[in-house]
Amino acid sequence: MRLLAALVLAAFPSAALAVGDEQPTPPEPTPTSTQCTKAQVWDEKTKACVDAQSGQLDDDTRFRAARELAWAGQPEAALVVLAAMQEGDSDRVLTYLGFANRKAGRLELGLALYDRALAQNPDNILARSYLGQALVEMNEIDLAAVQLSEIRARGGVGTWAETALATAIRTGDTFGY
Numbered sequence: 001m002r003l004l005a006a007l008v009l010a011a012f013p014s015a016a017l018a019v020g021d022e023q024p025t026p027p028e029p030t031p032t033s034t035q036c037t038k039a040q041v042w043d044e045k046t047k048a049c050v051d052a053q054s055g056q057l058d059d060d061t062r063f064r065a066a067r068e069l070a071w072a073g074q075p076e077a078a079l080v081v082l083a084a085m086q087e088g089d090s091d092r093v094l095t096y097l098g099f100a101n102r103k104a105g106r107l108e109l110g111l112a113l114y115d116r117a118l119a120q121n122p123d124n125i126l127a128r129s130y131l132g133q134a135l136v137e138m139n140e141i142d143l144a145a146v147q148l149s150e151i152r153a154r155g156g157v158g159t160w161a162e163t164a165l166a167t168a169i170r171t172g173d174t175f176g177y
Contacts, residue, residue, distance in 0.1 A: 026071050027064065027067055027068040027071050028068075029068070029072065030042050030068060031049065032049075032065045032068050032069065033068050033069055033071075033072035033074065035049060036049035037049070038077070038080075039051075039052050039069070039076075039077040039078075039079075039080030039081055040052065041054075041057055041061065041062060041065040041081060042065070043056050043057060043061075051084075052065070052080055052081040052083075052084035053084045057084075059085045059086055059087050062081050062082070062084055062085050063082075063085065063092065063093075063096070065078075065081050066078040066079075066081040066082045066085075066096055066100065067096065069081060069100075070096065070099060070100045070103055073103075075100040075101070075103040075104040076100075076104055078096070078100040079097065079100045079101065079104070082096055082097050082100065089116070089120075090120070091117040091118075091120040091121040091124045091127065092117075092124075094113050094114075094116045094117035094120065094127070095113075095114065095117045095124060095126055095127040095130065097113045098110040098111070098112075098113030098114040098117065098127070098130060098131075099130050101113060102130070102134055107134065107137075107138070110134060111131065111134060114127050114130060114131040114134070115131075118131070122154070123154045123155070125151045125154055125155075125156040125159060125161040125162070126161050128147045128150050128151050128154075128156075128161065128165075129147070129151060129160075129161035129162070129164050129165045131147055132144040132145075132147035132148055132151075132165040132168065132169070133164065133165060133168045133174040133175065134174075135147065136165075136168040136169060136172060136174055137174055141169060144165065144168070144169050145169060147165060148162065148165045148166060148169060151165060
């Protein structure tokens with residue numbers, strides 16, 4: 001799957017900033033996913049693992065950690081970190097709650113969370129891409145194509161969100177970041 005992502009990015013070099021995280025590639029492992037335990041997050045200031053609820057962390061740090069944990073195959077830890085975010089149920093948080101739940105095997109909950117994110121912000125093209133990829137996994141290609149059309153209609157042409165979903169529809173391979 002990483003090779004596929006690299007090929008997509010090589011073919012579409014301008015493609016790619018996904019709304020919500022600004023990262024077109026998998027996150028680099030940090031001590032958050034390689035050393036910390038029980039959904040702790042690496043704190044660069046103290047050079048130590050701290051609880052996700054720690055006041056030492058800001059929401060952007062928590063968000064990056066949740067993304068990294070989800071990519072590293074630790075969706076349950078990602079959910080704990082997302083729950084500690086102070087911004088509440090923003091569409092950014094709901095999108096990644098949907099993603100982490102989907103990766104943890106709770107597809108229906110993931111779909112419901114994507115719907116909540118889109119109810120808040122219909123222009124959230126990352127939520128649309130992840131929803132579309134979930135639909136591809138369910139073999140609902142026509143419904144995934146609707147999400148791809150929505151991404152394009154909402155200014156997402158050339159973004160990672162569009163490229164990832166178009167690739168998923170074409171190949172059946174979905175992306176995990």
